[in-house]
Amino acid sequence: MKWGVSMPNEIWILAEQQDGKVKKIVLELLSAAIDFSKKTGQEVSALLLGSGLGESVKNLSPFADKIYLLDDPSLIPYTSDLFLTSIASLVKEHQPSILLGGATSTGKDLFPRLAMHLQTGYVPDCTGLSMGEDGKLTAMRPLFGGKVFAEMAFSGAGPQMATVRNNTFLVNDKPDRTAKVISVSPQIDPATIKKTVTGFEKAAGAKLDITEADIVVAAGRGIKAPENFKIMEDLADAINASVGTTRATVDEGWRDLKDQIGKSGKNISAKLYMAFGISGAIHHVLGIGTCKTVVAVDKDPNALIFNYADYGIVGDLFQIVPALTEELKKVLSTE
Amino acid sequence: MEIYVLVKQVPDPEAIVKVKSDLELEIENKYFTSFFDEIAVEAGLKLKEKFGGKVTVLTVDNRKVDALRRGISMGADDAVQIADPALEGSDQFAIARTLSAYLKDKPFDLILTGRQAMDDDAGIVGPAVAECLGIPHVHSIIGLEVDDQKREAKVVREVENGKEHLMCPLPALFTCQKGLNTPRIPLVMNVMKAMKTQIKKIDLASLGLSQEDVGSQAVRVKVQRYLPPPKRPSVKMIKEDFPDNVKTLVKLLREEAKVI
Amino acid sequence: MAIDFTFTEEQEFFRQTVRDAVNRLIMPRVKELDEKEEFPWDLWKDFAGLGYLGLRHKEQYGGMETDTLMQMIFYEELARGSCGFSMSATMQILMGTYFIARFGNEEMKQRVLVPAIRGEKIGTICFTEDQSGSDLGGTRTLATKVDGGWRINGRKQWITNGPIAEFATVMTTVDPKLGLKGLNFFLVEKKTPQRDGFVPGQKLHKLGSRCSVTGELVLDNVFVPDENLLGEEVGKGVQYAGEILNEVRVMTGMNALAISKEAMEDAKQYANNRIAFGNPISKFQLIREKFAKFWAWYEASRTFLYRCAWMIQSNIPCTNECMLAKYHATEMCMVAVEEAMRIYGGNAFCSEYPVQRFWRDAKFLLYGGGTHEVLCDYLGRMYCKD
Numbered sequence: 001m002k003w004g005v006s007m008p009n010e011i012w013i014l015a016e017q018q019d020g021k022v023k024k025i026v027l028e029l030l031s032a033a034i035d036f037s038k039k040t041g042q043e044v045s046a047l048l049l050g051s052g053l054g055e056s057v058k059n060l061s062p063f064a065d066k067i068y069l070l071d072d073p074s075l076i077p078y079t080s081d082l083f084l085t086s087i088a089s090l091v092k093e094h095q096p097s098i099l100l101g102g103a104t105s106t107g108k109d110l111f112p113r114l115a116m117h118l119q120t121g122y123v124p125d126c127t128g129l130s131m132g133e134d135g136k137l138t139a140m141r142p143l144f145g146g147k148v149f150a151e152m153a154f155s156g157a158g159p160q161m162a163t164v165r166n167n168t169f170l171v172n173d174k175p176d177r178t179a180k181v182i183s184v185s186p187q188i189d190p191a192t193i194k195k196t197v198t199g200f201e202k203a204a205g206a207k208l209d210i211t212e213a214d215i216v217v218a219a220g221r222g223i224k225a226p227e228n229f230k231i232m233e234d235l236a237d238a239i240n241a242s243v244g245t246t247r248a249t250v251d252e253g254w255r256d257l258k259d260q261i262g263k264s265g266k267n268i269s270a271k272l273y274m275a276f277g278i279s280g281a282i283h284h285v286l287g288i289g290t291c292k293t294v295v296a297v298d299k300d301p302n303a304l305i306f307n308y309a310d311y312g313i314v315g316d317l318f319q320i321v322p323a324l325t326e327e328l329k330k331v332l333s334t335e
Numbered sequence: 336m337e338i339y340v341l342v343k344q345v346p347d348p349e350a351i352v353k354v355k356s357d358l359e360l361e362i363e364n365k366y367f368t369s370f371f372d373e374i375a376v377e378a379g380l381k382l383k384e385k386f387g388g389k390v391t392v393l394t395v396d397n398r399k400v401d402a403l404r405r406g407i408s409m410g411a412d413d414a415v416q417i418a419d420p421a422l423e424g425s426d427q428f429a430i431a432r433t434l435s436a437y438l439k440d441k442p443f444d445l446i447l448t449g450r451q452a453m454d455d456d457a458g459i460v461g462p463a464v465a466e467c468l469g470i471p472h473v474h475s476i477i478g479l480e481v482d483d484q485k486r487e488a489k490v491v492r493e494v495e496n497g498k499e500h501l502m503c504p505l506p507a508l509f510t511c512q513k514g515l516n517t518p519r520i521p522l523v524m525n526v527m528k529a530m531k532t533q534i535k536k537i538d539l540a541s542l543g544l545s546q547e548d549v550g551s552q553a554v555r556v557k558v559q560r561y562l563p564p565p566k567r568p569s570v571k572m573i574k575e576d577f578p579d580n581v582k583t584l585v586k587l588l589r590e591e592a593k594v595i
Numbered sequence: 596m597a598i599d600f601t602f603t604e605e606q607e608f609f610r611q612t613v614r615d616a617v618n619r620l621i622m623p624r625v626k627e628l629d630e631k632e633e634f635p636w637d638l639w640k641d642f643a644g645l646g647y648l649g650l651r652h653k654e655q656y657g658g659m660e661t662d663t664l665m666q667m668i669f670y671e672e673l674a675r676g677s678c679g680f681s682m683s684a685t686m687q688i689l690m691g692t693y694f695i696a697r698f699g700n701e702e703m704k705q706r707v708l709v710p711a712i713r714g715e716k717i718g719t720i721c722f723t724e725d726q727s728g729s730d731l732g733g734t735r736t737l738a739t740k741v742d743g744g745w746r747i748n749g750r751k752q753w754i755t756n757g758p759i760a761e762f763a764t765v766m767t768t769v770d771p772k773l774g775l776k777g778l779n780f781f782l783v784e785k786k787t788p789q790r791d792g793f794v795p796g797q798k799l800h801k802l803g804s805r806c807s808v809t810g811e812l813v814l815d816n817v818f819v820p821d822e823n824l825l826g827e828e829v830g831k832g833v834q835y836a837g838e839i840l841n842e843v844r845v846m847t848g849m850n851a852l853a854i855s856k857e858a859m860e861d862a863k864q865y866a867n868n869r870i871a872f873g874n875p876i877s878k879f880q881l882i883r884e885k886f887a888k889f890w891a892w893y894e895a896s897r898t899f900l901y902r903c904a905w906m907i908q909s910n911i912p913c914t915n916e917c918m919l920a921k922y923h924a925t926e927m928c929m930v931a932v933e934e935a936m937r938i939y940g941g942n943a944f945c946s947e948y949p950v951q952r953f954w955r956d957a958k959f960l961l962y963g964g965g966t967h968e969v970l971c972d973y974l975g976r977m978y979c980k981d
Contacts (some may be wrong), residue, residue, distance in 0.1 A: 009340070010472055018495075018496070030370070048737055050385060060398075065485040077499070079501070080462075080471075080472065081471065094524070095357075095419070095461065104495060105474070105475065105493065105494040105495055106494075107494070108458055108474055108475070109462065109472075109474035109475070112427075112459040112460075112461075112463050113462035113463060113465060113466045113472065114459060115428070115463070116428055116459075116462070116463040116466040116467065117466050118433060119553030119555075120555060121554075121556040122459065122556065123556055124456075124457050124458060124459060125456065125457075125458075129378075138559065139556075142350045142456065143352075143454065143455055143456060143561075144346065144453075144454055144566070145348065145453065145456060146564055147351075147352040147353075147354055147564065148354055148360060148561050148562065148563060148564065149559050149561070149562045149564055149565075150558045150559075150560075150561050150562070151558070151561075151562060152556050152558060152559065153556070153557055153558075153559045154555065154556055155554070155556070155557060156555045158555070159391050184445050194471040194503065194507075195471050195473065195501050195502065195503045195504075195505055196501065196502050197499055197500065197501050198489070198500045198501060199499075200497055200498070200499050200500065200501035201497050201498040201500070202496060202497040203497040203498075205498055208495075208496075209495035209496055211495065212495055214513045215595075216424075239595060251623070255496075257477070257513060257514040258493060259511075263348050263453070266515070269503070271594050272588065272594040272595065274361055280429070281581045282349065283348060289564055289565075290590075292594065293588070293592040293594050294567070295584065295588070296570070298367075300947070302868055302869050302942075304418075304864075304866065306570050306572070307570070307868060309570045310565075310567060310568065310569065310570060310571065310592065311571050311572075311573060311584060311587055311588070311592075312570045312571070312573065312579050313572070313573050313581075313584060314572070314574075315577060315580065319577055320577070320581060321577050323577070323581045324581050324584065324585070327578075327581050327582060327585045328585060328595065329587065331413070331585055332595075363804055366611075367611065367615065397655060401608055401611065404608050405612075408612060498675055520616045520619060520620065520641075521612060521616075521645070522644075522645050522646050523645055523646035523649070523650070523659050524659065526608075527611050527661075528607055529608070530605040530609060531605075540955050544729070585689060
């Protein structure tokens, strides 16, 4: 990289926030961007849209060189209409070379449309990104629900866009930047506002979505009755995990669709996934392919799930789960 | 209501997909209509049953028309296949441009499609078509109510920590998620009809598109190589008796995997 | 190039559609259907609602008028699910309604056939008695001519759908001494306060195929009017039976294809995952040989069965071929389910794994359309004939 000749443009991260708090995926992406920038000398910027974002700015500051702050009440809650026009005009002005976001409900709603608008390349739902010396990204993403992976390269002008799954990168625990906050007045053209959010039903319980949680514990039909999920909730509470499940229990109406892991549900990328009484149907295991550590407990020693696990126990979940909860409580309380 | 549903025939979820070479996949010859697209067809049919009108299924595929036949067998009125040799190697954006070129002068009230196709799992085409047509979109809906007098739709979108309710004027495009409905199983009578239906075939020239707009030369992202899924080291079975196995597991998770 | 073994795009589409319906309606309930041993009325209703029961009947009665190949594709896919359910459905589609559609008057068709196609009235056919089955000439159920109709006396056994049937096509004889030359079919409906008819006897508890209910029908001096004689003249029952036996045999073969394939696919998954001596057992030669043998027999059987279907459809005489194909497919299936059991080792012996169900269900196929002992005796005789 020749310094002073043509400094490559910035790396932008869409800093999605919720209730004024920046999502963890944003810090993961900023941490990765800082690593990339060490190769290329690019600046790392966070793109923060919303209102009342003091805490978010504070969260972001050590992770970025710049924060583009678009503060306007109409940007909360998210709709693609305003986000698209605001971000697009900013991109056209500053021409970042990279624009990344989390593979979240917002990212998946906004990024494809934004990429079409900007006539640029976009790789969705990445499980890996690497940076070349030339500032070109290589993105890794699963296809066919995770049966194969593809390494994707960008060509052409325009920012390289991607959405990335949770836990693809680690959050830098010693962030050392101090961001300069650049306030931008968002392009709010009432004519472009088409959709309005009229309400929000918060999911019961305070747990994170299974796609966002670091630890997910799950049970399938092997748990026998919907009320037995209580032991799973207890285990989850002990280790700050979320509770996932299989298609069968959702089809039975025992659990909510939002907690379904696998092909017709959600792909999760937890640091730790623990499956109890789940046989390991292909639909399910494809959804856990990018989890870092997998534990399987099933009473059938030949259950397929063991082929996809790091640690396995042959046993009865009704015996193991409560004991595991107690053991975890014990060791965590002595810290 | 005039409803268009964008559908795609994809390898069955049970089909074996393997990497053949860096740039080639080996896909078992087992196909079905992408599950989320069936949900979209069902949503369209329900609206037609309520308000009258027409449901047209639309696909861009040079070879397979089964998704269209599936749509007809479920109850769609019309099927259109866009096919052209120049489309080979197109990315999702080129597919979106192609679909938009067909749709732009059609009198649609609503365009529906799956939240993603079950092969590339990209979820690009829906929102990108909405962008080309300049209509609003909502991704991954699990609820839909239409007021055809006011020409607006109430939709429910699945988000990380709950469900978001939105109002959206029509025409609009929605991508459909499991939970919106249960797609119907076709009646044999309609299956027979679908088998006999003449499928309209449209090429690029009639859409006013040229070869440069689509195909492999128009892609902005390309596959460098395919890889098998990363292999997990083989499982470590904890063979002690209960409750020692639980203690060992916790120890391993803390000291070896370092995840708790 | 007169020979072409490919299915058309339409046939493949039809197969896919049936497969999908079976996957969604039946597959999730297979275990339950086997364990409960009850006729699944809700499933029957859903299934009938799709229109499959009218597959081979005329459009004017609510049917689809499909050809034999389509029907066989349907039978093959349907049997992948529950063998019992498949037995009930094929009884309704084929044997239980054929003679009413062929010989019944218009009023009868409206009364019986139309609701049968809608799934509202269940039908059956009755051949077997305690001393006759494969040996039809031994039929004892007696039809006696009376003024304005017939009186029927006898007991029928092993009647698929018997305990729930509303109407039955009953094989009778005008005189047991006439043997095969005395046989006739009658439409007999279930006894009601307003109408004479058959009374269902006891339900049987079966080894396999358990959600199709099977039992006795008792005909105690039942009066039926003249028009209930299903046939143009008296004494041609055997000839008429021959009209559907080819189809019944190929259909039974289709069931064998489906069960054997499901069993071996299941065993394949097990063999690829079950570790012994440090390797998945599918790496062992003796296990592999089981799959190779099955594969060869299965492919041969499938090709033969579809050839028979094609012959039936093309009106080419094929009684012997259909017997041979049914015999081959069923015996192939017996070997396949046996080998699948062996692949599972001791696990085959518990109900946790589905392999024992395939094994039990498969046994049922041995009897329909004639026991193999009777078939083989006949076929051997045919082959040796100068």
